Amino acid sequence: MAIYAIRYNYSPDTDLIARTRPVHREYLRSLFDQGALLASGPLGSDGALLIVRADDATEALSLVDADPFNEVGVIVEREALEWTQVYGPWA
Template sequence: MAHFVVHYSYGPADQQAAHRGEHREYLGTLLEQGHLLASGPYTDDGAEGALLIFSAETADDVESLLAKDPMVVHGVVTAHEVRAWNPVLGSVG
């Protein structure tokens, strides 16, 4: 398995709030299945968004999982980027 990081850019806060519960439930399922290792929103003063860390065979596998995320399905994620990542120090599972 390889590791991938995903950067999400979000649309308006009201749209985020409308789908946050469904989104977190979906991500919880991915966590239980071992696909998602960690996720969470950025908390600084930058643009609205989140970071997600996945374990998967390929970037296409990650894209398939993202396509089912309610935030993506409902257009709340305005852009995303999937990048292969090599954790050299520390542990991500």
């Protein structure tokens, strides 16, 4: 398995983001509890970065297909990039 960095770019609809954030975070917590999500957090106010374990980029993105932010249209763009960690807790 490899590590992937998934970048989300958000819609400017801050009301939709605020309304959906609690269930979005519950979903991410479930991925963390399963061991698929290693870390996540916002990138300013217009996106987020998620670090996941997956076999390939397609699997990495499929992990977050059911993210409530994705389902309601908060995420307007996303990409998964394989990341080779040299130093840190997952190296």
